[in-house]
Amino acid sequence: MRPIVFNDKKIDSFLYMQLSDLVVSLAKKGDLEVEYAFKSYYDPFLNKVFLSLFWDNHPSVEKFQGMKSDVYLRSIGSIHHTDYRMVEDFIKKIKHSSLKSFAKQLFMLLEDLRLEEICKRERPGTKNTFLVRRVEYRKYFRSQLTVNVERNILTDGLYNLLYLLLTTDNPLEEIPNLTKEIDLALPFIRDEASKCYQALSTEKVTKITLNIMEVLEELLEKDLLNTYFFFADFSNRVEEPNTFDEMKRKSALKNEDVKRKETEDEDIHEDKLPTWHRESESNSKSFLQFDMESGTKMDLMGEGVREGEDGDQAMGFVQGHSQQTNRTDYSKREILTNINESKKDGGNGAEFGKENKYAYPIFLKPDPITSDDRVTYEEFKQLVLVYQKRLKQLIQKTLEHKKILPRNDLPFGRLSKRLIPFFTDDNPRVFYKKDNPSIEIDAAFSLLVDCSASMFDKMNQTKYGITLFHEALKSVRVPHEVVGFWEDTNDATKTSQPNYFKSVIDFSSSLKQTSGPEILQLEPEEDNRDGYAIRHMTKRLVQRREKQKFLLVFSDGEPAAMDYEKNGIVDTHQAVMEARKNGLEVINVFLANGEIEEGQVKTIQNMYGKYSILVPQIEELPDVLFPLLKKLLLKSL
Numbered sequence: 001m002r003p004i005v006f007n008d009k010k011i012d013s014f015l016y017m018q019l020s021d022l023v024v025s026l027a028k029k030g031d032l033e034v035e036y037a038f039k040s041y042y043d044p045f046l047n048k049v050f051l052s053l054f055w056d057n058h059p060s061v062e063k064f065q066g067m068k069s070d071v072y073l074r075s076i077g078s079i080h081h082t083d084y085r086m087v088e089d090f091i092k093k094i095k096h097s098s099l100k101s102f103a104k105q106l107f108m109l110l111e112d113l114r115l116e117e118i119c120k121r122e123r124p125g126t127k128n129t130f131l132v133r134r135v136e137y138r139k140y141f142r143s144q145l146t147v148n149v150e151r152n153i154l155t156d157g158l159y160n161l162l163y164l165l166l167t168t169d170n171p172l173e174e175i176p177n178l179t180k181e182i183d184l185a186l187p188f189i190r191d192e193a194s195k196c197y198q199a200l201s202t203e204k205v206t207k208i209t210l211n212i213m214e215v216l217e218e219l220l221e222k223d224l225l226n227t228y229f230f231f232a233d234f235s236n237r238v239e240e241p242n243t244f245d246e247m248k249r250k251s252a253l254k255n256e257d258v259k260r261k262e263t264e265d266e267d268i269h270e271d272k273l274p275t276w277h278r279e280s281e282s283n284s285k286s287f288l289q290f291d292m293e294s295g296t297k298m299d300l301m302g303e304g305v306r307e308g309e310d311g312d313q314a315m316g317f318v319q320g321h322s323q324q325t326n327r328t329d330y331s332k333r334e335i336l337t338n339i340n341e342s343k344k345d346g347g348n349g350a351e352f353g354k355e356n357k358y359a360y361p362i363f364l365k366p367d368p369i370t371s372d373d374r375v376t377y378e379e380f381k382q383l384v385l386v387y388q389k390r391l392k393q394l395i396q397k398t399l400e401h402k403k404i405l406p407r408n409d410l411p412f413g414r415l416s417k418r419l420i421p422f423f424t425d426d427n428p429r430v431f432y433k434k435d436n437p438s439i440e441i442d443a444a445f446s447l448l449v450d451c452s453a454s455m456f457d458k459m460n461q462t463k464y465g466i467t468l469f470h471e472a473l474k475s476v477r478v479p480h481e482v483v484g485f486w487e488d489t490n491d492a493t494k495t496s497q498p499n500y501f502k503s504v505i506d507f508s509s510s511l512k513q514t515s516g517p518e519i520l521q522l523e524p525e526e527d528n529r530d531g532y533a534i535r536h537m538t539k540r541l542v543q544r545r546e547k548q549k550f551l552l553v554f555s556d557g558e559p560a561a562m563d564y565e566k567n568g569i570v571d572t573h574q575a576v577m578e579a580r581k582n583g584l585e586v587i588n589v590f591l592a593n594g595e596i597e598e599g600q601v602k603t604i605q606n607m608y609g610k611y612s613i614l615v616p617q618i619e620e621l622p623d624v625l626f627p628l629l630k631k632l633l634l635k636s637l
Contacts (some may be wrong), residue, residue, distance in 0.1 A: 013573035013606040015064065019071055023049050026075035026123075035355075035567075039230030040070040041108075042078040049074045049101070054140075062136055069133035072126050077115030083202040084234065090206040091233060099217055101224040102155060104231035107209045109163060109198035112229065114205055131516070134167055141228075144177070154178050155220050159228065165190050181219050189215065213378035302467035351539075355564060355571040356532040358495050366518040377517040384468040387626045392475045395441070395633055420562070443548035443636035444507070445473060446537050450555035451502075452486055452528035458556055458591045458618045459524050465554070465589075465621040466519050470505060472629055478636075479546070480510045482518075485533040492562040492583060499529055501536065507544075511563040527561040530607070531571035534586070538579040548636040549584045556591045558603050572607045587628070588612045 020034040037050035055066035094103045145160035157178055165173060177183055192212050199205050224609040345395050352359065381388075447469060449462065466482055473480045482505035488498045493591070534553065541549045559568035577584045588608040590596070596616050604612045615624050 013570045015067070015568050017574070018346050019051065019067055022068070022071050022470075023075045026071065029079070032075075037230075039227065040074065041232045042074045042082075043232060043233060044079075044084055049079075054318065055136075058136065060292065061220060064406055065129050065132040065540075066136060068129045069126075072119045072123070072129065073112060073115050076119045076122060076126075077112075078136050080423065081115060081118055082111065086202040086206055088234065090209070093206075093210060093502065094213070099155070099213060099220055099223050101227075102216065102220070103209060103213050104233075105159065105207060105224060105227070105229050106162070106193075106212065108229035108231045109159075109166070109207060109563075110199075110205045111202065113166060114196050114199050123146075138164060138167060143225075144228075145329060146264050149176055149178070153225055155222050156181065156225050158182060158220070159224060161186075162189070162193060163228075166193055166196075170354050179219075185215055185219060196459045196483050222426050312504060330624060350599060351536050353531055355567050355569050356497075356529065356535075358493075358563075359497040359499050359529060359532050360500055361536060364500055366504045366521055371518045373517040373520050376520055380464060380467045380519075381471060381516070383464060384471060387468055387622055388471045388475060389631070391472045391626065391630060395628060397474045399632060403420050433609075441476060441477055441478050441633060441636045442546050443550065444541065444544045444546040445469070445478065445552065445632075446541050447480065447482045447505075447549045448533055448537050448551065448553045449522055450486075450528050450530070450553070451484040451522060451525045452556075452560070453524050453526055455556055456524040457593055459522065461618040461621055462554055462591060463519055466522075467516065468622050468625055469552075469629060470510070470516055472615065474511055474513075474515070476633065477511060478633070479507045479544075481506050482522075482539075483537065484522045484525075485528065487527040487529050487561045489526040489562075492527070494563065497529070500525070500533055500614070501533070507595070528555070528559050529561040529564055530559040531566070531568065531573075533574035534572065534575040534579060538575070538582060538584060541579075541584055543583045548632075550632055551579060551584050551586045552589060553586065553608075554589045554591060557600065558607075569603060576608055585632075586611060589621075589625070590614050591618055591629075593618055 002218060016034070023034050024030060024032050027049075031047060034045075035048055035050050036053055038053060040050055040052035042049050049071070051067050051070045055070075058066060090107060094100055116130055120130060120624055121415075141160045141163045145157055145164065148154075148157035157176075160352050161175065161178070165175070173184070189212055192208055195208050196205055199208065229481070261586070356589045447466060449466065451459075458526060470480070470482065481503060484499055484500075484502045484504065488500065491498050502521070504521050509515050530553070537551055541551060559565075559572055563569065564571070576586045586608065586612065588604060589634045590600075590612055592600070592615060594616065596614055599615065604614070613624060613628055615621055
């Protein structure tokens, strides 16, 4: 079930992956990550490049070139040529400025212009991209200047004007009047800001910015109202203390009494005793930290130590003798052990995608079949019986036809001893082929079914379609599996996301005559983490020996899970591409209840490309699946 999203723009996964590869290639840093943000910048602490959403509303060509310019500025410029020590020093110097936002954004503007020149020198092929960037930004700042001048927002108007003056090729650029004082200072500000093009370092840009700010702080009363370029402030990135020594007091106490001297008879221990324990392996932000800003420094607060009591906590005194515990219920140990073992298999590396590092699988077996299940499933079988028989007859006829194909008088193959047609016929057929062994379908199918809550109005019809697949594949002896997947919303946290896989039909039982009623156990559950599920099915399918391997994903929309809405589409697309590289054919069956919107089609294409079957009315599913299954089986012969 997908939560309410106010910014419902879909990520173009092809474009995202293209830009991600470009960033890594240019920056020469394999672990570099890419994300979209309000404005573009590079975060050295997170090792992430953020691309600006400013380009989202532009036409496709300008959007692509604009985002590429962000990539060039950050991967060629910021990563290699920005001195973040000077950035930190600059932040300290403007800490008490009344125009702090203006100073930060002016610095970013000048630094980006400096980096742009570096990019064009190191990579001349980027010039056309930066030209598009400049044209589009000039349009934007021209419109913003008009609005801000009309509304008498002088600080923003001056910033807009500065960008236009610094990026113009026209010596007669029109300069609107702001105020008398600003107009008089503008030539100096423009001349000083233009020095960024000759600046050789970040340090020089900070000096230029501070020189300009000295003048502007006397002319401007208000700070910038809007954000045009984002200045990432890393000064508050302080690492958490991770040892006891780092948590100890650095400042002196108010009273520091003279320490008494130890006698020679006393046993003095100066070595530190290790305090590590597996229960305290993870660092805590608050444990053993106290606000002791006043007090008296002495050896002891009294003449002796009191005896420990049952009520003492971890930060008090340890209990002096053992007592019988009442926590002897081990009924859940087996379940917890299985879950913990599953955690080891999931999400702990690149195998299952970086977006799924906290996800872990829980594999479920089908429940025992009841008599009601058998009766209901027989009704399902009757509804798909016509399709199943037609498909079986078609496959059998095709196999028989291939077996009795003539093996002599062929246009190619082994040369026959009968060469008379070579001299008598215009198109002689003097070749033959040896008899082939009997032909069988060498294929395996995996059906992955989205069991998210949004499937509640489609699950019943989906079971009809899956029944058709199961019965048809069983009748022609093709091994297959049917697996429902979902993520547990209630138990999911930022660092722990249980994902359930329920194999209602597995490969070992798929060809048994009694198999099938287990399909009825598929029900709508909670969230769906599609990319993670596809990777698990891929891992299972690649171990099969069949020549043709098909993975069909039945779903009704985009993925939605804990911390997955933003990059779920991209992660699913990557999982699909990885599966196809491993020789699997991945096909999506998109289920809807009504007309499919253009945005939904675009989302599905972003994840699966052109290999998608769109089903606008769920009742039409068997009619849609029959030709698909027919095509895939004939391909396997």
